[in-house]
Amino acid sequence: MSDHYQSLGVARGASADEIKKAYRKIARELHPDVNPDPAVQDKFKEVTAAYEVLSDPQKRQSYDMGGSGFGGGGFGGGGFSDIMDAFFGGGQNRGPRPRMRQGQDALIRVEVDLNEACFGTERDISVENAVACTKCKGQGSADSSAPSMCQVCKGRGETQQVQRSFLGQVMTSRPCGSCQGYGSVIQNPCRECAGDGRVRARQNISVKIPAGVETGNRIQLAGRGEVGSGGGPAGDLYVEIVESQHPYLIRDSHNLHVAIEVSFAAASLGTKVMVECLDGPIEVEVRAGTQSGATIPVRGKGMTRLRAGTRGDLIVHIEVQTPHKLSRDQEEMLRKFAEARGEKPGDVKIKGLEQGFFSKFRDAFGR
Numbered sequence: 001m002s003d004h005y006q007s008l009g010v011a012r013g014a015s016a017d018e019i020k021k022a023y024r025k026i027a028r029e030l031h032p033d034v035n036p037d038p039a040v041q042d043k044f045k046e047v048t049a050a051y052e053v054l055s056d057p058q059k060r061q062s063y064d065m066g067g068s069g070f071g072g073g074g075f076g077g078g079g080f081s082d083i084m085d086a087f088f089g090g091g092q093n094r095g096p097r098p099r100m101r102q103g104q105d106a107l108i109r110v111e112v113d114l115n116e117a118c119f120g121t122e123r124d125i126s127v128e129n130a131v132a133c134t135k136c137k138g139q140g141s142a143d144s145s146a147p148s149m150c151q152v153c154k155g156r157g158e159t160q161q162v163q164r165s166f167l168g169q170v171m172t173s174r175p176c177g178s179c180q181g182y183g184s185v186i187q188n189p190c191r192e193c194a195g196d197g198r199v200r201a202r203q204n205i206s207v208k209i210p211a212g213v214e215t216g217n218r219i220q221l222a223g224r225g226e227v228g229s230g231g232g233p234a235g236d237l238y239v240e241i242v243e244s245q246h247p248y249l250i251r252d253s254h255n256l257h258v259a260i261e262v263s264f265a266a267a268s269l270g271t272k273v274m275v276e277c278l279d280g281p282i283e284v285e286v287r288a289g290t291q292s293g294a295t296i297p298v299r300g301k302g303m304t305r306l307r308a309g310t311r312g313d314l315i316v317h318i319e320v321q322t323p324h325k326l327s328r329d330q331e332e333m334l335r336k337f338a339e340a341r342g343e344k345p346g347d348v349k350i351k352g353l354e355q356g357f358f359s360k361f362r363d364a365f366g367r
């Protein structure tokens, strides 16, 4: 999928005017009448598709938010050919366009917390969408009479004319203005939907979110998207997962990470600590002599693997706290402690290259 902004050669923050200018300029060079080469035609289609999205504030916003997989021509919107017409007064002969059209897919984002992402949940979401007009049952007519043939275009859906353009004289056809290209006219349009056969409405939908989802996962609800015009079938609704940050658990795919502070004495002597994870508090054993930076894996307490149902690990990172603000007594005890271990003030041990920080550093860079 190409980036629409890149296709048009504009910045992401480009104004509507800049986008229009960019499109006009490129389209003039690539237009089928000028350059019929198939490769150029593909480029032209790509640029036009980009313009179709970026020139419509609503579509542009949804594209910016990541709904790029979704076709153009939204609610009441035009399509590829309408844009061609806007700039070039029509292109190919297309005949009347059908009133009944497939509805658009819709996208909604749902935020879940880490617990819900791990164990799954059920959510009631409220979606504003195009639904079939109940007054005319999607047919668009107030008196349920069938559309009659357009008298202006005689049902062809387009009118033809000779135009002078920068290319010389061209015979062009454009959608009939009287029937908007449908070739037929609804004599008495439904007042509820103005003849479109659908209206905007808010719906409540219950969504089952499976265990193991993560940000970017999409759940497809077939037929719950926007209903089509003229009683056309509905598109699909996609529910995209956005996972909110847990206060202290960090997700890394199937594993979870947590950092705990252990006192210098406890790390030296060994201790058992309770760590609050997604399954509630669990006991973690910190062995005597644990160093700062050590990790303790707890099997099966990480995230659920989507579909597989098995779980990753919880990795507990140990930070040993060096005591500070010592009382006089404590200070005295520590001095005695050091003395008993034979430590002298100023003692420093240089670590060999195979140990410690440098070896980790080298491993990371594969040297």
Ligand SMILES: [Zn+2]
Binding pocket: 133, 134, 135, 136, 137, 138, 139, 140, 141, 190, 191, 192, 193, 194, 195, 196, 197, 198
């Ligand atoms: Zn209606």
Ligand SMILES: [Zn+2]
Binding pocket: 150, 151, 152, 153, 154, 155, 156, 157, 158, 176, 177, 178, 179, 180, 181, 182, 183, 184
């Ligand atoms: Zn017409």
